[in-house]
Amino acid sequence: MGLTDKITGRAKQAAGDLLGDASTKREGRLEERKGEAKDQLAKEDERIEREEERAIAEKERAEAKADERIDAADERAQAKADEVADLERRT
Numbered sequence: 001m002g003l004t005d006k007i008t009g010r011a012k013q014a015a016g017d018l019l020g021d022a023s024t025k026r027e028g029r030l031e032e033r034k035g036e037a038k039d040q041l042a043k044e045d046e047r048i049e050r051e052e053e054r055a056i057a058e059k060e061r062a063e064a065k066a067d068e069r070i071d072a073a074d075e076r077a078q079a080k081a082d083e084v085a086d087l088e089r090r091t
Contacts, residue, residue: 002042005035 016025
């Protein structure tokens with residue numbers, strides 16, 4: 001992402017050296033640093049995206065597990081309700 005800024009920055013630094021122009025050289029250093037910062041930002045954005053995807057997957061697994069536990073509890077409760085209903089009919 002910041003490759004263009006880095007290349008332009010280096011070119012300006014070289015031009016500043018050749019021309020003895022400190023402000024052009026300084027501008028080149030700043031532009032190169034801007035390119036590096038853009039690269040770091042892109043890497044951080046990618047890391048955040050991976051973390052978000054991982055969190056979503058973990059959430060989905062946890063929800064599925066909770067649903068399984070709820071279903072199992074419902075089945076046990078229904079079995080007990082059936083047992084109670086059967087006992088009620090018998091007595």
